[in-house]
Amino acid sequence: MHQPRRLAFALVLAPLLALGALAAHAHDDKDSAHGDKEIQADIQRHRAMASAHEAAAKCLESGKGHDQCEKELQAACKGLAIGKYCGMKHQH
Numbered sequence: 001m002h003q004p005r006r007l008a009f010a011l012v013l014a015p016l017l018a019l020g021a022l023a024a025h026a027h028d029d030k031d032s033a034h035g036d037k038e039i040q041a042d043i044q045r046h047r048a049m050a051s052a053h054e055a056a057a058k059c060l061e062s063g064k065g066h067d068q069c070e071k072e073l074q075a076a077c078k079g080l081a082i083g084k085y086c087g088m089k090h091q092h
Contacts, residue, residue: 004060011057011073015050015087045080049087052076056086 034042052073059069077086 004066007057007060007066011053011060015046015053048080049077052080052086 055076056069056073059072060066073086074084081087
């Protein structure tokens with residue numbers, strides 16, 4: 001019963017944590033090989049992933065079911081993330 005809530009929470013929290021890590025990384029750009037163009041591209045990818053994860057959370061809230069929502073998440077993240085979990089793998 002609590003699994004959908006946990007999944008929704010994880011789907012929302014993971015991109016926020018990733019954005020926090022990106023922000024910390026952006027502050028260290030003195031030693032970084034990434035220029036402004038690469039950082040902006042990373043920011044756009046993180047925002048796109050966050051949007052895909054938010055849509056997955058809303059899908060679960062709507063009652064569509066885990067399998068359907070996972071398929072939609074995978075489609076939304078195609079080309080954005082490494083692996084089939086859109087940058088997030090968690091326990092069920």
